[in-house]
Amino acid sequence: MDFSALRDAVENAVAAVCPGWLIDRRDDLVQAAMLGLMKAHERRPMDFSPPYLKRVAFHALVDEIRRQRRRREVPLEGVEQPPRARRANPEDHATGRQIGAAIRECLDRLIPSRRRAMQLLLLGHSMPEIAERLGSDVKRIQNLVFRGRAELRTCLSAKGVEP
Amino acid sequence: MTVDRHDPEIDAWRDALFTLAEDEPQRSDCPDPDELWAGAHGELTPTAVEELLDHLAECAACTEAWRLARRLDGDGDAPEQADDLATTVPIRPPRPWRHAAIGWAAAAGLVLASLLWWTTQEPPATLRQPQGAWIVDTVEAASLARRAFELSWQGPAGARYGIRVSTDDLRVVAMATDLDRAEYLVPAEALESIEAGARLFWQVTADLPDGRRIVSETFEVRLE
Numbered sequence: 001m002d003f004s005a006l007r008d009a010v011e012n013a014v015a016a017v018c019p020g021w022l023i024d025r026r027d028d029l030v031q032a033a034m035l036g037l038m039k040a041h042e043r044r045p046m047d048f049s050p051p052y053l054k055r056v057a058f059h060a061l062v063d064e065i066r067r068q069r070r071r072r073e074v075p076l077e078g079v080e081q082p083p084r085a086r087r088a089n090p091e092d093h094a095t096g097r098q099i100g101a102a103i104r105e106c107l108d109r110l111i112p113s114r115r116r117a118m119q120l121l122l123l124g125h126s127m128p129e130i131a132e133r134l135g136s137d138v139k140r141i142q143n144l145v146f147r148g149r150a151e152l153r154t155c156l157s158a159k160g161v162e163p
Numbered sequence: 164m165t166v167d168r169h170d171p172e173i174d175a176w177r178d179a180l181f182t183l184a185e186d187e188p189q190r191s192d193c194p195d196p197d198e199l200w201a202g203a204h205g206e207l208t209p210t211a212v213e214e215l216l217d218h219l220a221e222c223a224a225c226t227e228a229w230r231l232a233r234r235l236d237g238d239g240d241a242p243e244q245a246d247d248l249a250t251t252v253p254i255r256p257p258r259p260w261r262h263a264a265i266g267w268a269a270a271a272g273l274v275l276a277s278l279l280w281w282t283t284q285e286p287p288a289t290l291r292q293p294q295g296a297w298i299v300d301t302v303e304a305a306s307l308a309r310r311a312f313e314l315s316w317q318g319p320a321g322a323r324y325g326i327r328v329s330t331d332d333l334r335v336v337a338m339a340t341d342l343d344r345a346e347y348l349v350p351a352e353a354l355e356s357i358e359a360g361a362r363l364f365w366q367v368t369a370d371l372p373d374g375r376r377i378v379s380e381t382f383e384v385r386l387e
Contacts, residue, residue: 017234019227021185055200058235062196062228069189069224097186099179100223108220113303116216122177123203123229133202135209143303146317152176 007034010057017061022068029064036060099161106155114148117141181230183223193225194218203232298367298379301345306360306385312349314365314384319377322369328353331362354386361386 010033018026033056040056107115113134120130131141156162194215201207202215219226298318307313318324324342328349329335337353357363363386367379 013235017231019184019231054235055197058200058232059196061231061235062199065228066189066193066224096179096182099176100181100183103176103180104183104220104223112213112217115220116213119216119219119226121173122180123226124177124233129205132205133207133209133212137305140303140305143301146299147301147303149173153172 032064117144184227
């Protein structure tokens with residue numbers, strides 16, 4: 001197992017997916033992912049296909065992100081806290097948060113079937129993927145998204161969030 | 164009628180939603196990362212996906228993690244290919260069924276039926292889709308109950324609608340004209356002789372205030 005090449009791959013992946021607020025902790029994330037991969041390799045040395053590698057790296061990343069999030073909530077004296085992301089424009093971030101909160105509230109008002117279809121769309125899934133994950137057909141998903149989006153837009157407009 | 168997952172409005176909503184993850188505390192009921200990975204990659208049952216999505220609705224951190232799972236696998240960033248996209252619904256003039264299984268004889272019968280139906284209406288000024296106007300089926304269920312067989316659609320503002328519902332052997336089950344709402348409840352007695360599970364086809368016309376008429380494509384729904 002070429003861990004040097006693996007580390008390069010993990011570094012590139014973390015660079016692509018690292019949340020903004022953890023940019024300064026990217027090395028920690030890479031280390032966590034590498035540790036997870038090495039432990040997995042010890043357990044299953046023959047099973048190191050790329051899909052499995054990604055899965056293991058993801059697991060380690062999420063565990064580390066959750067750990068960092070918990071550390072932020074429990075400040076300990078003498079322990080360096082993960083810094084909040086330094087932003088060029090905090091006002092933009094605050095506005096984004098307000099809009100994000102409004103979107104979440106409006107999503108919550110949709111009937112479950114429409115909300116779930118919209119959630120998957122907002123998560124970047126295509127219509128066929130959404131249909132597959134929800135055990136439905138593309139036609140029905142298109143209708144759910146069509147109506148869900150219209151309702152979302154109306155709700156956001158009532159909250160003063162315009163396109 | 165389909166929506167592009169990379170539509171600018173969808174992108175803006177997505178970006179705004181993901182800003183929530185940064186400041187939210189870590190919840191104690193978050194699912195195992197393996198489950199999030201499985202959900203993001205289509206490895207779970209629909210019921211399990213629904214439960215995950217219900218959690219994601221309240222947890223920005225897991226929403227972010229789901230997105231990470233897709234990006235780690237190279238999904239979700241590239242512009243969509245056109246295969247499952249159609250940003251407009253083409254409005255076609257009346258024509259034979261789209262379903263190849265019907266056959267030419269049935270198609271000819273439908274053309275005749277359409278002509279007979281149209282001759283009872285005012286001749287349309289045009290059948291081409293006007294800019295920005297369309298008729299789309301908004302029935303969410305794949306099948307409808309006999310006593311609640313309500314068909315609905317989205318159409319141009321100010322239009323008066325006509326609708327025709329037929330069986331797959333071209334027998335007209337119900338018709339209505341001059342509807343001022345984009346919905347129609349098929350009378351239960353009209354469906355009495357239709358067996359459960361049968362496919363029914365329906366088509367809508369919209370008469371616009373400017374005198375033009377639009378004809379929708381043929382939609383399909385089953386009788387429960």
